Amino acid sequence: MSASTQKVKYPFWYGGASSMVACLVTHPLDLAKVRLQTASKPGQSLVSMVYQIITKEGFFKIYSGLTASLLRQATYSTVRFGVYEYLKDSYVDTYHRTPDTVVLLPMSMVAGALGGLVGNPSDVVNIRMQNDSTLPVEQRRNYRNAFDGVFRIVKEEKISALFRGLMPNLTRGILMTASQVVTYDIAKNILVKDIGMDANKKSTHFSSSLLAGLVATTACSPADVVKTRIMNAKGGGSNALTILKTAVKNEGIGFMFRGWLPSFIRLGPHTIVTFLALEQLRKFKIGM
Known part of the structure; x- marks a missing residue:
């Protein structure tokens, strides 16, 4: 293999670790986004939702469900980034060249589907923990942490409950990975090769990840809601088609x-921090 096609193979867990760093930064925005998506009446803004949570529930409630969010990134993002x-x-080892978009898209779709499957249980717990405070007291689940949530769901609702919403979650995983990761690779390649930006500079990483966040937010919004x-x-009677028909x-x-704007306000910074952290892990070859 020529020097131009040689590629450093980084640890499988880099993507998951980077996403967990981003999760610590953007969790309050993710919480507000979930609350807006599950609200019975539309119209509230992201800022007012964050303010409402802090004033009515306390400052630290903006980190409700953080353990579940971290577990989700440790499973979902580790798998989707790692497989991709x-x-x-x-591909590089086999064909001795960099894959183009036609090849990257199906790769990302496979990676996204596997990530969605592995991350579904923690995602169920994450959604429930973030939205628990909005329920009537007698309906609250009061999971102590992500692992308590998984254990109680299996005990009280059977293991199949951990895979509720699997199809829209697989769809979202495919859309997210294809739009976010592939867009980042393509944007970075264009900025470096066509515009002449430095591949190692944070400004290049920031610009590429900002574009990736915009594309990913738009592509994933319907499946995410x-x-x-x-x-x-x-209960167990709700499925994607029923919820879709009723909501429409x-x-x-x-x-x-x-919640597109709050989704972007969350996903934009999350994407930026993820890729900035990922590039730093690659730069310093942490754990290698």
Whole structure:
């Protein structure tokens, strides 16, 4: 293999670790986004939702469900980033060239689906913990942490409850990985090769990840809203089609983009911090 096609193989866990760092920064915004998506009446802003949580529930409530968010990134993001990079490395080893977009897209879709499958249990717990304070006292689940949530769901609702909302979550995982990770790779490649930016500078990483965040937010919004509502629903009778039909009938087609701005305000910084952290791990070769 020529020097130009040689590729350093980084540890499988880099993507998950980077996403966990980003999670610590953006969790309050994620919490507000979930609350907006599950609200019975639209209209409240992200800022007012954050303010309402702090004033009515206390400052530290903006980190409700943090353990579940971290567990979700440790499972979902580790798998989707790890599988995507593994497939890219395997392609380079086999064909001795960098894969183009036509190849990257199916790779990212496989990685996203596997990540969505592995991360679904922690995602169910995450949604429930973030939204618990909005329920009537007698309906609250009061999970102590993510592991307590997983244990109690299995005990009280059977193990199948951990995979509620799996189809929209797989769809979101595919859309998220394809739009976020592939967009980042393509944008970075264009900025470096066509515009002449330095591949090692944070400004290049920031610009690429900002574009990736915009594309990912738009692509994932419909699946994200439906997934959130299914996972938060009481009982086992709700499915994606039923929730979709009911929401469109009662709220109009625009419900699928409910919370787009707060989603971007969360996903934009999350994407930026994730890729900045990822590039730093690669730069210093942590754990290698």
